Amino acid sequence: MGSNIEGGNTNQPGLLQQCRSAHGPTFSGQYCQVFLRQGTVQYFVGICIPDSCGEDDVQMLALYGKLQIGQTSLIPSLPSILVNQSTQEMIMTHCLPNTIDPDASDLTCLFVCCVMVAVPLAATLFTAIIRWQRNREVRPTAESSCLNTGLNLYGTLKTNGSTSSDIISPASEENSNNSAHTSLCFPRSCVYRCLQAFSLQTTSQGVFSTSSSIPGGGYSSLNGIRVLSLLWIICGHSAQFPVINNLDNYKDWKKTVERKPLHVLTISGPVFLAVDTFLLLGGLLSARSLLGSIERAEDKLSPGLVANYLFRRIRRIQPLHLFIMCLTIGLISLVQWGPYWFPFIDTMMDCKTYWWANLLLISNLLPVHEICIPWTWYLSLDFQCYVTTPLLVYLYRLNKCMFVAVSGGLLLMTTVTSAVVTALLQLPVFQPSTLTSENYVLYYYVRPHTRYGPFLIGILTGIYLTTKKDQLLKQKWQAALGWFCCLSVMAALVGLAYILRETPAYPSVPHALYQGLHRPLWALAVTWIILACEEGYGGFIQRLLSLGFWFPLSNISFACYLTHPVFILLYIGLQETPIHYSNINFMYLFFGNLVLTLVVSYVLTVLVEKPYLLLKWSST
Numbered sequence: 100m101g102s103n104i105e106g107g108n109t110n111q112p113g114l115l116q117q118c119r120s121a122h123g124p125t126f127s128g129q130y131c132q133v134f135l136r137q138g139t140v141q142y143f144v145g146i147c148i149p150d151s152c153g154e155d156d157v158q159m160l161a162l163y164g165k166l167q168i169g170q171t172s173l174i175p176s177l178p179s180i181l182v183n184q185s186t187q188e189m190i191m192t193h194c195l196p197n198t199i200d201p202d203a204s205d206l207t208c209l210f211v212c213c214v215m216v217a218v219p220l221a222a223t224l225f226t227a228i229i230r231w232q233r234n235r236e237v238r239p240t241a242e243s244s245c246l247n248t249g250l251n252l253y254g255t256l257k258t259n260g261s262t263s264s265d266i267i268s269p270a271s272e273e274n275s276n277n278s279a280h281t282s283l284c285f286p287r288s289c290v291y292r293c294l295q296a297f298s299l300q301t302t303s304q305g306v307f308s309t310s311s312s313i314p315g316g317g318y319s320s321l322n323g324i325r326v327l328s329l330l331w332i333i334c335g336h337s338a339q340f341p342v343i344n345n346l347d348n349y350k351d352w353k354k355t356v357e358r359k360p361l362h363v364l365t366i367s368g369p370v371f372l373a374v375d376t377f378l379l380l381g382g383l384l385s386a387r388s389l390l391g392s393i394e395r396a397e398d399k400l401s402p403g404l405v406a407n408y409l410f411r412r413i414r415r416i417q418p419l420h421l422f423i424m425c426l427t428i429g430l431i432s433l434v435q436w437g438p439y440w441f442p443f444i445d446t447m448m449d450c451k452t453y454w455w456a457n458l459l460l461i462s463n464l465l466p467v468h469e470i471c472i473p474w475t476w477y478l479s480l481d482f483q484c485y486v487t488t489p490l491l492v493y494l495y496r497l498n499k500c501m502f503v504a505v506s507g508g509l510l511l512m513t514t515v516t517s518a519v520v521t522a523l524l525q526l527p528v529f530q531p532s533t534l535t536s537e538n539y540v541l542y543y544y545v546r547p548h549t550r551y552g553p554f555l556i557g558i559l560t561g562i563y564l565t566t567k568k569d570q571l572l573k574q575k576w577q578a579a580l581g582w583f584c585c586l587s588v589m590a591a592l593v594g595l596a597y598i599l600r601e602t603p604a605y606p607s608v609p610h611a612l613y614q615g616l617h618r619p620l621w622a623l624a625v626t627w628i629i630l631a632c633e634e635g636y637g638g639f640i641q642r643l644l645s646l647g648f649w650f651p652l653s654n655i656s657f658a659c660y661l662t663h664p665v666f667i668l669l670y671i672g673l674q675e676t677p678i679h680y681s682n683i684n685f686m687y688l689f690f691g692n693l694v695l696t697l698v699v700s701y702v703l704t705v706l707v708e709k710p711y712l713l714l715k716w717s718s719t
Contacts, residue, residue: 101677105180107349108677112438113145115675119197126151131194132438133161137177138184144174145438150197157192193441204451205432208425215422219706222297230300293714302709306654306701309647318564320632322653323644324625325380328373329656333663333696335370336474337689340667345439347677355680357529357600360593365685368529368596372621374477375553379622381481382557383564383629385488390565393492400496405489412485416460416478418711419703423661424450424457424472430669440672463545467537474664476545483547484554491558509555510619517549518615522606528614529600543614553622560626570634578636585627592617592624658700658708666695 101108113130121128129150132143146157160173176185201209295301338356346352356362363369389408393400428450450471456462460483463476470476494502520526524538543549572578595613603610632641652659670688671678678684 101347103348103351104178106347106351107353108347109140109142109177109181110344110677111142111144112676113147115145115195115438118145118147121147123149127197129194129197130438131157131192132441133157133174133192134190134441135161135174136188136190137186138182140177140182141190142177143438143441146174148194154192154194157194158189161189161192195436195438199433199435201429201432205429209429209433211425212422212429215418216706219297219299219302219710222294222710223299225294226298226300296713297710299705301713302705306704306709307651308654309650318629318633320629320637320641320644321380321384322649323646324376324628325656326649326652327644328376329659330693331364331370331373333659333693334364334689335367335373336664336667337692338365338685339367339370340664341671341678341680341688344441345671345674345678346680348680352680358597360597363593366529366596368600369593372592372618375550375618375621376625377477378481378484378550378553379557379560379625382484382488382554382559383561384557385485386492386558386561387565389488389492390562393496400489400493408489409486412482413460414711416482417458419658419661419708420457420475420478422703422707423665424454424475427472427665430665434669434672436672437675439674439677463547467540467545470545475661477660480545480547480550481554484551487551487554488558491555492562495562506555506559510552513548513551513555514615514619516615517543517552517618518611520549521614522608522611525603525606526610526614527600527602528610528617529596550618552619556619556622556626560629564630564633571630572634572636575636578631581627581631581636585624585631588620588624592621652697655697655700655704658703659696662700662703663692663696666692666699 100111112132115130118128118130126149128147129152131146131148131154133146134141134143146160148157174187176187179185342349342352356366392404392408396404449469450457453462453465453469453471456465456469457471457475457479460479462470462472463479463483491502491506494505520543521528524542526539526543572581595617599610599613628637628640628644631637632644635641637644670692
């Protein structure tokens, strides 16, 4: 047994590499794990067996563990200092293979990833060669004429600065899709124009821009809000993923972190309010995008316009989403994982069975244990909410009274549903207790009918900001009152999460009310920040959120959201010993994950994400 068992270090991993280094005349050492439950404590024990044995043999040894080696049981019970119950119950056995053996689906995924990366690289080389040839052949006057048409002489796409505000939070499409409305100087084949769209000479333009590219101006605070919310989630995931089953002092972590608001950036209850911020931004910009499309279509909301609006969304989401899914499946088959990889094995392997749910953007409707790439549930939820925007905009244009009634009914429905589900299932409102509550995720956390409120508020905000004729705030006292209410609500929502942190033993009215109201209230508070900044009453907060520093980070934020869990899981899965919680250890873990995420996210943005945003325009 390891040290600090009273602090929660109940797992007994042994040493994987020492097991694998054992060699006999006809066999080598194979590392296996026996997962046990003893009273309320679940833990695993590492066992070294010959690689000629299988999991069934390990199970037999565990079930008939009366086998005595000297006077010691094969798998001794935990001491009474940890649990009063001395009877062990076996949950499962698992052996880590000594060799890498990818199957056909793994190879297919790896091939898809290679192709999606190879095409932009080939297009980049092709474009460089064409540029070099054209530079030798074309006269300067022709070059000047070509530059004025929107595409330079060497085939590089130029933009007019306009963008689509069709956004997916936490990504910023109005920042990343800044290469629309291009024209060609020389008539070329469709293949040639597609290669231009995929070349790094094109896709790398504007990523590091420090000026906002939102069409029509305004919304200067959104990039700062988006990036800060994303950093909040990355920090939370970096701290929480190891907590699941990888700490040697879990009880110390729980005692320290759960009770101190100082750790608000790493505790799950408040951290995931950032997801509601993303939903709010998604609703706001989806409404603005659709209203802008209607205006450009001579004020007509046609079925074709709605279909094009939804198609743009799919084109925005799916290339990088499916790339990350294939990359994760490939990593599972190529990496020799350590003993702490087991919490994620079954979830990741579900990709081979339920990949179609990610393709159709309905993964959040599956049982939680069947979701492929768990963090992509947000993309499905966001798209399902996104589909409702045309209906609400249509009602707004048709009859404003009906629009208000329907919107109010939807907001009431999602609030009441969240409260009722929480009360009936006695759900917690605070993690890490929810990590062991499957009902929390299955019936509440990922469902559209319980999470729709912030997105709906975003739609209402987007319609208001797009169609308003005059400022809402007239005097400074109104702004001061608004800021006081906003900050008070935010502080109360975070504080109440700590007060209600325990899972209720019976239907609890306070838990139900908090669960039903806290997400819409948080969205309203963030809405106030956006509105105050828009109308010039943001003060130093507006200056902070409008810094040019946020724009390049916002351009790669979608890729950051999808890739950062991969690095965290890689770090955890390759550990052979438990991680010790301390503030300094987790701070370094966060910054290490962040740096790797930013670098790789930039690469994936220009190689995978942006080419498909440019492809439509390059073929016109």
